[in-house]
């Protein structure tokens with residue numbers, strides 16, 4: 108992909124905090140019109156990267172372009188194209204919901220008329236329009252999250268950075284967030300979203316970037332992951348060795364899961380049923396046997412299996 112075709116293009120990003128190397132040469136591309144998910148274990152470096160992309164933290168080294176602007180030479184221009192929703196953010200409690208958004212519309216230089224229309228449009232979009240005259244401090248955590256998202260969108264950014272946007276949201280709000288993020292990507296935005304809720308990311312993201320110990324460990328298309336996980340069956344037995352022996356004797360493909368159990372396959376449903384019958388007949392004490400649900404979770408666990 109050409110650099111300027113992507114909303115974010117980062118190469119060789121490093122950042123240390125004293126002796127801790129939080130990022131060790133990380134590469135990332137976030138295309139326009141797609142949702143890219145950033146996944147990785149606690150401490151992998153995701154927040155550090157997002158802070159750097161949001162121009163709130165300087166990298167030690169690396170080349171980063173946001174909306175085509177080099178962050179070293181054109182941070183202001185990049186910032187004007189960037190919407191940033193941190194995982195926790197302060198709100199100005201004494202302001203009303205509408206005043207809060209208006210404040211950011213003014214800060215981004217929207218003219219008062221345009222700003223007023225934009226505030227109403229965004230409040231409608233994040234389902235807070237009935238709360239417009241309420242002071243921000245009365246909002247629930249989930250409502251504050253939605254206000255934070257509206258704030259990130261005020262200036263119609265081309266590039267969106269969302270750090271754990273679903274935390275604190277109830278199930279309905281999560282579905283709404285998912286639909287909203289998808290619609291922003293459909294309108295052309297480059298969206299980068301960091302979260303630990305893999306099953307949810309799977310429904311929202313087109314691509315995944317796995318970060319491990321400050322570097323990119325893999326990039327995956329969601330559709331490819333889904334196809335890979337199709338036909339896998341997760342089996343748990345009271346004693347694992349007889350199960351492993353039975354699978355080896357049949358040369359059936361399987362992969363051990365870090366969380367316990369084996370992923371067997373790919374197998375069709377009739378093949379899986381036949382195998383289960385044989386295993387039980389041979390005395391393997393299987394207590395759970397089901398299709399693998401989360402494609403991303405399965406790949407993520409396999410990728411991080413060797414972690415010490």
Ligand SMILES: Nc1ncnc2c1ncn2[C@@H]1O[C@H](COP(=O)(O)OP(=O)(O)OP(=O)(O)O)[C@@H](O)[C@H]1O
Pocket residue numbers: 124127128129147148149150151152153154155156
């Ligand atoms: N301001 C700081 N001072 C010192 N060390 C820091 C600082 N910020 C981050 N680190 C360290 O850098 C590493 C990466 O942290 P970071 O917060 O980026 O990880 P993360 O992937 O966002 O983790 P989590 O999923 O837990 O939020 C960690 O080892 C962390 O302790």
